[in-house]
Amino acid sequence: MSVTINTKINGRAVSASADASTSLLEFLRDTLEMKGSKLCCNTGECGACTVIYNGKPINSCVTMAADANGAEIITIEGLADGDKLHPVQQAFIDTGAVQCGYCTPGYIISVKALLDRTTKPTAEEIEEAVSGNICRCTGYNKIVDAIHLAAQKLQLR
Amino acid sequence: MEYFEPKTVNEALSVLAEHGAEAKVIAGGTDVMVDIKYKEEPGCLVNIKKLPGMTRIQENGSSLRIGALVTIHELELNPLVREKLPVLWEAAHQFASLQIRNTATLGGNICRASPSGETLAPLLVLEAKGRLAFSDGEKTEPFTSFFQGPGKSVLGTKGLLTEIDVPYPPSGSKSVYLKHAVRGAMDIAMVGVAVLITPDGGKNNMQDVRIGLGAVAPTPVRATKTEALLRGKPLTATLLKEAAALAASESSPISDQRSSAEYRRWIVEALTRRGLEQTWKAATGKEVA
Numbered sequence: 551m552s553v554t555i556n557t558k559i560n561g562r563a564v565s566a567s568a569d570a571s572t573s574l575l576e577f578l579r580d581t582l583e584m585k586g587s588k589l590c591c592n593t594g595e596c597g598a599c600t601v602i603y604n605g606k607p608i609n610s611c612v613t614m615a616a617d618a619n620g621a622e623i624i625t626i627e628g629l630a631d632g633d634k635l636h637p638v639q640q641a642f643i644d645t646g647a648v649q650c651g652y653c654t655p656g657y658i659i660s661v662k663a664l665l666d667r668t669t670k671p672t673a674e675e676i677e678e679a680v681s682g683n684i685c686r687c688t689g690y691n692k693i694v695d696a697i698h699l700a701a702q703k704l705q706l707r
Numbered sequence: 708m709e710y711f712e713p714k715t716v717n718e719a720l721s722v723l724a725e726h727g728a729e730a731k732v733i734a735g736g737t738d739v740m741v742d743i744k745y746k747e748e749p750g751c752l753v754n755i756k757k758l759p760g761m762t763r764i765q766e767n768g769s770s771l772r773i774g775a776l777v778t779i780h781e782l783e784l785n786p787l788v789r790e791k792l793p794v795l796w797e798a799a800h801q802f803a804s805l806q807i808r809n810t811a812t813l814g815g816n817i818c819r820a821s822p823s824g825e826t827l828a829p830l831l832v833l834e835a836k837g838r839l840a841f842s843d844g845e846k847t848e849p850f851t852s853f854f855q856g857p858g859k860s861v862l863g864t865k866g867l868l869t870e871i872d873v874p875y876p877p878s879g880s881k882s883v884y885l886k887h888a889v890r891g892a893m894d895i896a897m898v899g900v901a902v903l904i905t906p907d908g909g910k911n912n913m914q915d916v917r918i919g920l921g922a923v924a925p926t927p928v929r930a931t932k933t934e935a936l937l938r939g940k941p942l943t944a945t946l947l948k949e950a951a952a953l954a955a956s957e958s959s960p961i962s963d964q965r966s967s968a969e970y971r972r973w974i975v976e977a978l979t980r981r982g983l984e985q986t987w988k989a990a991t992g993k994e995v996a
Contacts, residue, residue, distance in 0.1 A: 551710045570710030570752055571743050593741045594807055606780075606809040612740040613810060614733065616712070617756060660806070682804020 557618040559584075560628025568615045575599045577615035578625060586626035586655050597683030600656040601625050607663040609682070626655035629662065637707070638662050641700035642693075649687035657683050661697050669704045671697070709751040719755055719867055720842045726751040728864045734776055735810040737803075738819050761814070761869055764788065770874040775814025775867075779826075780805065782813060791875045794829045794882035794901055801825065801886055814868045817850070820860045820926070827854075827927035828901040828919030829884050830873065838870040847872070854926035877915065880905035881989035885978045889965075896922050897966045898974040900954075902982035910991040912941050918979060923958035923971050930954045933979070942987040943996045951980035 552567045555577065568577050575592075578584045578601070587610055590598035594612035601610045602624040629636035638661050641647070648654050657680060664671055664679035671679070676697050685693060709726070713719035723730050729750030733739040743749075755761075761774035764785050771787055782788050783799040802808055802816075802825045816824045817837065830850050837853055839846045839862060853860050862868060876882065882903040888894035899921030907914040916937040918930040933954040940946060960971035984995055 551708060553710060569708075571708055571748055573740055573744070592744055594737050594803075597804065597806060600806055603809070607806050608810050609737070609804075609806045611744075612735075612737045612807075614736050614740065614754065616710070616754060617736070678805060682806045 553616045553619075555615055555619050557620070558622045559618075560624055570614075570616060572615040573611050574601070574603075574613040574615045574618055574623075575610035577618065578610060581615075584625060584627055587659075588652055588655055590652065595682075595684070596653070596656075597660060597680075598653050598656040600659040600683065602659060602663050602666075605663075605666070607660050607679075607682075624659070624662075626659060629658065636662065637703040638665065638696075638700040641696040641703060645692050645695040645699055647689060647692040647696035649685070649689045653683060653685045653687075657685070657693060661700060664697070665701060665704055669701055671701060708748045710754070711751070712754045712757060714757070714759075716758055716840050716867060716869060717842075719753060719758060720840060720865070722751075722753050723865045723867070724842050726753075730864065732818070732867070734812045734815045735778065737807050737811045738815065755867070767872075770872055773813055773871045773873060775817075775869055775871065776812050777814075778809060779803075779811050779813065779816070780808035783808065792829075792833060792873055794876075794884050794903060795826060795833060795873065797884040798826045798829045798886075798899075798901075801884070813871060817853075817871065818860065818862060818868050820854050820856070820858050822857060822924060822926055823896050823899065823922035824927065825886070825896065825899065825921070828899045828921035829882075830871070831919035831927055831929050832882065832901045832903045832917040833873050833876060834917075835871055835873040837868050838872065840867045840869050841865060845869075850927075851929060856925045876903055877905045879990065880915070881986045883982050883985050883989075885982050887974045887978060895965065898922050898960075898971055898978060900975065900978040900982050902979070902986045904983070904986040904990045906990045910993070912939055913937050913987070913990075914939070916983075918954060918982070920954065920958055920975060923960040923975055925959070928957070930957045930979070932957055937983070941993075941996060942983060947980055947983055947995055950983060951976045954979040 554567045588598035590596045594609040599611040731749035761776040763774045779802045789796045884901045886896045887898045901919040903917040905915040921927045955972040955976040958975045960968040962968045
């Protein structure tokens with residue numbers, strides 16, 4: 551059965567229909583052709599599909615697309631301002647925190663959600679914020695470096 | 708697949724009454740969406756996320772009433788949960804990832820009726836009760852008798868859990884929730900043990916002891932024989948050893964991809980021992996004699 555979804559994605563009103571069994575991730579990738587959020591485990595364990603849903607990071611692969619109705623969603627595509635990358639994106643490049651890159655959009659969204667809550671995260675808060683994201687290249691130290699760098703940049707703004 | 712977004716509990720109940728066993732209730736979706744992708748689509752999906760009045764956490768005398776749609780992260784952030792129900796807070800805090808905690812609901816964790824449900828052993832030692840809605844009326848059911856097997860509860864296919872009533876533990880009591888998993892918080896528990904000790908007035912004996920075991924039987928269970936062995940006594944090293952072994956024998960774990968049954972029994976023994984030792988010290992200020 552098809553449902554109509556009226557939602558706001560990266561500040562833009564979107565209306566489209568999808569089958570009731572569609573996940574928010576499938577809705578983004580397949581219906582709206584927004585391929586930035588990644589499909590990986592599809593069980594809510596790896597974090598590659600993380601988006602911000604009404605201000606909170608969630609796994610879009612285990613969220614119903616129908617629950618996007620009336621919600622505000624931010625995806626990786628919504629972070630850069632034209633050609634100017636978001637400080638979290640830039641920090642991932644500057645510290646070399648990107649290897650194969652598949653987990654990167656999910657990480658960047660988790661980190662953005664963290665730095666929206668606080669620009670002075672503690673080590674514990676950093677660990678908590680990205681504990682639901684897996685990097686299979688295991689480049690974790692550089693990711694933590696990127697988070698510190700992004701936090702510094704955002705404090706200076 | 709048919710799809711419903713009922714606006715009231717009564718509407719949800721009549722959809723369930725009509726569609727019965729082919730209907731699946733969905734709230735956060737963190738389990739049901741995985742079933743849809745990897746197992747099979749239900750004939751009918753009933754999304755209860757927008758039902759009104761089920762997202763509150765309210766103090767009611769000496770208990771906390773928690774709406775079934777409260778998310779695990781909302782529980783974790785609630786100061787009353789942290790102060791008055793620390794054992795439930797610990798389970799919420801150790802529950803999967805932040806992304807999952809932002810979506811998964813307490814009601815969903817309960818109704819899934821998985822033996823390894825993170826909040827279940829804590830709810831058992833807190834002697835929490837569920838408020839259940841059926842088309843012929845409401846009912847209150849303690850969680851000690853709510854679960855009937857993996858994925859099965861007294862709700863059957865036609866009931867809805869609307870609220871969880873969690874009494875505050877006796878004053879002076881101390882509790883702990885210990886979880887054993889490979890990948891820290893993200894992983895499903897191989898074993899979860901919740902312990903709550905209430906000391907007597909002189910802090911010499913355990914006036915009350917409650918032990919909840921998760922992931923080691925077809926449902927989460929209380930280790931009632933072990934509790935009876937300990938009640939009214941001071942915690943000595945001999946008693947501690949005996950109690951931990953008894954708790955292990957009260958469990959009936961299975962072997963699966965996470966661990967063997969034998970290993971799970973060892974862990975029950977170790978976590979029960981550790982949990983009792985910690986809570987005894989916290990509650991009485993005394994070392995195990």
